Amino acid sequence: QKEVEQDPGPLSVPEGAIVSLNCTYSNSAFQYFMWYRQYSRKGPELLMYTYSSGNKEDGRFTAQVDKSSKYISLFIRDSQPSDSATYLCLFFPGTNAGKSTFGDGTTLTVKP
Amino acid sequence: ETGVTQSPTHLIKTRGQQVTLRCSSQSGHNTVSWYQQALGQGPQFIFQYYREEENGRGNFPPRFSGLQFPNYSSELNVNALELDDSALYLCASSKSGQGYGAGYTFGSGTRLTVV
Numbered sequence: 001q002k003e004v005e006q007d008p009g010p011l012s013v014p015e016g017a018i019v020s021l022n023c024t025y026s027n028s029a030f031q032y033f034m035w036y037r038q039y040s041r042k043g044p045e046l047l048m049y050t051y052s053s054g055n056k057e058d059g060r061f062t063a064q065v066d067k068s069s070k071y072i073s074l075f076i077r078d079s080q081p082s083d084s085a086t087y088l089c090l091f092f093p094g095t096n097a098g099k100s101t102f103g104d105g106t107t108l109t110v111k112p
Numbered sequence: 113e114t115g116v117t118q119s120p121t122h123l124i125k126t127r128g129q130q131v132t133l134r135c136s137s138q139s140g141h142n143t144v145s146w147y148q149q150a151l152g153q154g155p156q157f158i159f160q161y162y163r164e165e166e167n168g169r170g171n172f173p174p175r176f177s178g179l180q181f182p183n184y185s186s187e188l189n190v191n192a193l194e195l196d197d198s199a200l201y202l203c204a205s206s207k208s209g210q211g212y213g214a215g216y217t218f219g220s221g222t223r224l225t226v227v
Contacts, residue, residue, distance in 0.1 A: 004154075006154070034215055036218075041220070042220050043116070043202050043218030043219050043220045043221055044155070044218050045218065046215035046216065046217075088154050088155070099160075099169075099170060100145070100157050101157065102147075102154035102155045102156070102157075103154050104152075104153050104154040105153070
């Protein structure tokens with residue numbers, strides 16, 4: 001079983017929709033949680049970073065962490081065509097923090 | 113402030129050959145991490161370098177090796193290339209030795225094709 005499972009699979013939504021992206025994890029050592037966005041032929045760029053359970057908001061993006069249930073979510077409000085990209089969750093352990101783990105990504109298409 | 117620069121952008125190698133990929137870290141960053149991203153998958157952690165020492169390694173064989181230089185730039189070397197090594201190789205730099213502070217800054221990657 002993989003340490004990180006990301007869903008949904010490829011997602012297509014109309015402009016203005018609310019998008020929900022999720023990652024579940026099995027490694028209790030994960031303490032730091034990030035969401036990255038990756039456009040085609042580019043490296044990932046950081047969207048959100050958090051280390052505690054609860055919600056963190058930044059503009060149209062909200063990151064949610066539930067450590068007890070071992071899942072994190074990213075919500076995108078009022079989605080735009082420019083949000084079309086692959087979204088990746090990234091986890092770091094509390095110690096030996098060099099050993100990070102990505103999810104496999106969700107490819108989002110926002111249609112005008 | 114310059115970002116992370118990787119070279120070359122694309123590379124084609126023959127099975128069994130050796131390859132060196134290069135990464136210049138963002139100004140002020142002292143930690144470099146390397147990832148392998150196969151098509152349709154998330155990046156897989158190869159290893160991290162901090163102060164010229166390896167600081168964590170993923171599940172990759174010893175034929176994957178690296179270096180970090182005093183100016184914090186880095187190299188990834190892969191020996192005895194296999195077809196499955198075909199992937200996008202990403203370099204990420206960060207400020208802290210722990211590597212997770214405010215997140216990583218990624219380069220655009222090197223696309224390696226092994227034939």
